[in-house]
Amino acid sequence: MRKKTAIISIAAMSLLLLAGCGKSSSSSDDSSKISGKITIVGSTALQPLVEQAAETYQADNSGLTIGVQGGGSGTGLSQVSTGAVTVGNSDIFAEQKDGVDAKKIVDHKVAVVGIAPVVNKDTKVTNLSKAQLANIFLGKTTNWKELGGADQAIVVINRASGSGTRTVFDSSILPNKTAKQTQEQDSNGTVQKMVSSTPGAISYLAFSYLKDNIQALSIDNVKPTSKNVETNNWKIWSYEHMYTKGSPNYATAKFIGYIQSDKIQNGLIKKLGYISISDMKVEKDAKGTIEEINK
Structure with a gap:
């Protein structure tokens, strides 16, 4: 058993960096300033969560368009690796997919399924x-x-x-x-x-x-x-990953951060049958090794 260290998501890190590059706190928190287009492809297991989160998020950000499609984890990983989409949704680690260079894409875990x-x-x-x-x-x-x-x-x-x-x-x-x-x-x-x-x-x-x-x-x-x-008594489970090619842009980081927020983790995620990462008593790596978490 080992102590679980606090992990700041890449999405949160990106927001901090952007805040330090001249954005005032008021402009960073002003949802009306978020605009652009996010294209998301991949896991159909993760699709219902991302679709519903996108629907509520866009309602508060009229200048932002978020497109969500399935296609499978392999498609999501392959397309985000080439830059064809903004986010590749996956039920597996990038290291588990042949032909994908995991070092070139960034993992954002948003749930467990x-x-x-x-x-x-x-x-x-x-x-x-x-x-x-x-x-x-x-x-x-x-x-x-x-x-x-x-x-x-x-x-x-x-x-x-x-x-x-x-x-x-x-x-x-x-x-x-x-x-x-x-x-x-x-x-x-x-x-x-x-x-x-x-x-x-x-x-x-x-x-x-x-x-x-x-x-x-x-x-x-x-x-x-x-x-x-x-508790890993049921052994068929995986993390739900949202991969980006490098650090996400501002709009993408904000959306991923929204899914990782307490509001979604304690609300929509559980409503739809997913599991919040914070509720896990164990963690798993890309090789399938299970380790207990001492909270």
Whole structure:
């Protein structure tokens, strides 16, 4: 165990530097002075949070336009690295993405997201062991009756290879193994709809997409809850990153700072099913090493 040191976000540092370069405190705090365009692409797991935060933030900053799109973590990291977008949203560290130079982009962690396996409710299954779950995605188990459920073929819906959600899921459930070839979808939203309407379907979703019309599975009798993520009892989770190419400009720094603020961390983040970083009892690095936080 070790002491957790205070970390000033890059967004906050950028604001301090700008304040020291001639901006008075009154002009820095005047939201009407913020203008420009911010383009954000990437993680569909993070997309609902950023979209809603952008909507409320733009309402107070009429001169600012914020465009938010999905596309997956791989797309977000690749596009922000080339400067094609202002911000690349990602469920994974840049170091985990092949072809991306993590040293050239700056990480701003804004939340934590849990990821849960989900099934169509007609399967009649609510809990699986980790080994049983792995065997489904490896193609070794093909009918729910083998797992105590309905006599129904298992329909695996995987995520696309560029998905950060898939990277997080595979590293936890299928380490050093390759899932069987099956249909793939790019979006958490699309997967949610398909699982709810497809008999025998199974996939996995960010907590923010869990709805009453699908069944989230426990693993080894551990439920997929925020409290279990905070202590790493639920092991399928990741940080939500907003990457910029170098230090963010003034408008971008202000928006990222807004998402990192207590107002959003204690409000919108929890409302949408994300977890505030300040609530975590553990932390994780790009290699997946877990370390307890002594607060």
